[in-house]
Amino acid sequence: MLHCPNCGAQYEAGLLHCPYCKSVDDYQDETEYLEDLDELKDKLEDLPEDVMREHKKKETVQAAQDLKRILIVVGAAAAALLMFIGFITFYDKVIEGNSDRKMKERAQEEYLWKQENFPKLDEFYKNKDYEGLLEFADSQENIGLYDWDHYAFLDGLRILKYIPDDIAILEELEQQNKKDTDHYMNSLASLLREELELLYFDHRQVPAEDAEIIREMSGEYLRDLETRFALTDEELAEFERKAARDMGSFYFQECKDFLKNR
Secondary structure, three states, X not given: OEEOOOOOOEEOOOOOEOOOOOOEOHHHHHHHHHHHHHHHHHHHHHOHHHXXXXXXXXXXXXXHHHHHHHHHHHHHHHHHHHHHHHHHHHHHHHHHHHHHHHHHHHHHHHHHHHHHHHHHHHHHHHOOOHHHHHHHHHOOXXXXXXXXXXXXXXXXXHHHHHHHHHHHHHHHHHHOOOOOOHHHHHHHHHHHHHXXXXXXXXXXXXXXXXXXXXXXXXXXXXXXXXXXXXXXXXXXXXXHHHHHHOOOOOOHHHHHHHHHHO
């Protein structure tokens, strides 16, 4: 039995408060708390060894998993490195080797072509057989043709060859009263471009002798340029600047725009 510290009544131990005055026995609560604490302490003293074993077990498992991940990453990196080294080796020995071999074969083929055909081109040029020269040059696959001393001269010959066809097309369209069609405008722009390139052919990187020959052969078409297009001094000056800027070349579209906006 317990004595209530408040009213002095007796009551059975284990009750949370006095059944008569309802007051709480703080001492009893504290005693029970301390007893529970001691009991918990005793239990904890029995746990550390088991807890440590479980903790070490978890650490071992985690370490094994980490090591496995590291080995996977390292293995993948090593495999990638080996593949890269293998590719570089393959590229150097096979691809680059084939490329170098092809370049050497191409250079050898080009050299032999020049040795065989440059004298022929020179002979046509020397004999002033410009029609035969252009026909022979256009029949080749242009292996090394751009290295010939009079390569740009061939462009002038091609322009002289194309102009008569353009003029014939324009005259036919004019007879059919089709001057307002796109076909007529395109043909007119093409002719203007070609005749301007003849006029300013000396702006190209060609020997002065070649430029003079093209100018002499262009007389008829330069007169057509004056009559058909009747360019003003200001327009000629502007085309002169374009020729100097683009080394004697003109673009079809800029000629077409000029004609439309004139």
